[in-house]
Amino acid sequence: MCGTEKLSAKPTLNKCSLSSDNVTKEDNLINLDHGDPTVYESFWGKMGEKCTLVIKGNDLMSYMSDTRRLCWFLEPELEGAITRFHRVAGNAAVEDRYVVIGTGSTQLYQAVLYALTAPGSGAGPVPVVSAAPYYSQYQAETDLLCSGLYKWGGDAYAYDKDGPYIEVVTSPNNPDGNIREAVVNRSGTGEGKVLYDLAYYWPQYTPITRPADYDIMYFTFSKSTGHAGSRIGWALVKDEEVARKMTKFIELSSIGVSKDSQIRAAKIMGAICDSYQDLKSGNSENFFEFAHQLMAKRWKRLREVVAEVSEVFSLPKYPKEYCLFHGEFTESYPAYAWLKSNESIEDCEKFLREHCKIAGRGGRRFGVDPSYVRVTMLSREEAFEQFLQRLLSVKDIKKRALIV
């Protein structure tokens, strides 16, 4: 049978009891397992009226937004804001594309798989592959319903079968922050379809070297501005038929996407765009500058700490590239720290949990060996400070000779 049995054994988001600062009350564990983007709350708290949404009792009551459009449940206001947002960030080509909205990019991922495989060929489910380390939820999301249309096919590097397949390219990659392209070398045969998860291709995380220009790419409100609770994602899709089938999937899965959140996303994106067009506003009011500086500061501090415990942990290095958005060479400051432990530690997740009281997500969940662990860089300030302190405590552990 498909992957549901395995699934229930995996850790879930609601297994532990979190207070608002990510620290569990029972065992003092700091939970940095998930990528909850609360890091940006302080910025939005200062924005006042221009980011405050007011919805009256009779607003947005209909299922429909604009039934003349292919994606009939997409609010025109949000479509406009998305286009403008990408033009300001310079991170995606928006011309001649359909916008399809989803309940987070998670729903869009499934909508794309459906659109690329339905109606079924009859030749059995199409394998879905992604280069390891790949996003830990892809397998579970793909195999959730044991679909006859598609199934998880594992690491794209190891994929060498004939026939149709789908490759998911996450760039910058979750968990390791690297810029990626497709790796299955079957272009030209017409059998492979590629989709691009660009959740982290924003100027605070990585140099914007060009507007992404793929046939199917999607983004999310959660990681661009930090509004994860609104569950808004959007796809930019070249092919009309693919966009139509994605819309059909979302119609049958949830009859569209929350209009309240769509309008909120439009307002927040609009405020960011306004700030870049208002020359009088200082840098402090520009979201991407704020977020970029904040991520740079966190990464600088993390690298300092990891340097002090370099016998135990290491971090990836990222090349400097010319960022079109910032107009200078910049580094990557990924949303996650992809920590690798030295050879003496077999299971880095377990080590962090037991010795540092830090809950991260181990390498096996991402299709690689357990010497890796993913730790979010997007927590609130207090949780991030505790993360650094607890990581540093490894020095004392070493002194106490707990590590051989």
Place this chain on the structure above:
Amino acid sequence: MCGTEKLSAKPTLNKCSLSSDNVTKEDNLINLDHGDPTVYESFWGKMGEKCTLVIKGNDLMSYMSDTRRLCWFLEPELEGAITRFHRVAGNAAVEDRYVVIGTGSTQLYQAVLYALTAPGSGAGPVPVVSAAPYYSQYQAETDLLCSGLYKWGGDAYAYDKDGPYIEVVTSPNNPDGNIREAVVNRSGTGEGKVLYDLAYYWPQYTPITRPADYDIMYFTFSKSTGHAGSRIGWALVKDEEVARKMTKFIELSSIGVSKDSQIRAAKIMGAICDSYQDLKSGNSENFFEFAHQLMAKRWKRLREVVAEVSEVFSLPKYPKEYCLFHGEFTESYPAYAWLKSNESIEDCEKFLREHCKIAGRGGRRFGVDPSYVRVTMLSREEAFEQFLQRLLSVKDIKKRALIV
């Protein structure tokens, strides 16, 4: 292969170009195919401040609501409002149940199917049946991904196979407004699971004869208050394991449900409950009274019109029952008119479309013969008036001997 090919041939919501009053500009067709509950807009437009939601830029940013709870993405404020709302309406037992939230009841339907069938038994997909006429989308939603866990099994009246099955009971029924119970007579064998779609079990549509008290039942914001655009549904679930698996499904499908809409639903439900606790407020401010009177008025007018064209159309009759909410015997005023044409008209949907310029949804979509058609009673006032006028025009058609 599963039902995807058939699907794409079916009419979709975005096939025609609607203006805000449901009338297409191209062919003057009035679209009453879907159940968009815009009928209640006028009520909510008068509610002012007490139903106006204000969300600040830094509100509701996290994925999490309360990680100590089973359904960790459910806002405690909404859970409280749902409990209170059912107590005011008297339509469901809320004690000792888990509340699981979904992106509309559409997502919850799929979450229940997953929860009742995963991990798969290995014996092949479990049939899902419902008594005809059944909700037109169940088949497409069930077969969307050609799941190996479950598949559409058709009319429950005709179901006589051995082994596990799931029966969906919609009560009051969509399309015909009847109160229903399970019809597959296999209780006691432990092989059948029953889920109750109670979207229309509210005092404006049907007498509330008792609080519903089933193991798995779900409701939706769309049909209770008319806020379809918010995409909020909720299930009341007795069994912890079922609730946990439903939560897992929604985690993997969309990482939760829009928090903006959750808070909006809590506010609207709260305002309704407040109005019933505030003795000073007149009946006009009480939502269920307003909605009940409005539906009664529409049904009275529709029955008068149908009486005038009774040689062509007929409507179901509903028994009067004592309604615990209204404290008197009341009739049913369903959300849809389930029109039946006389023997001379083979296809009622086609007839309505061609002769009356009314787009309804034909009987075949609900698993019955095409002499039936479902027409929404929840449109805006102008569209409803046009519906009546156009239905009445059948008299002239008869005079012109277009009907033999």
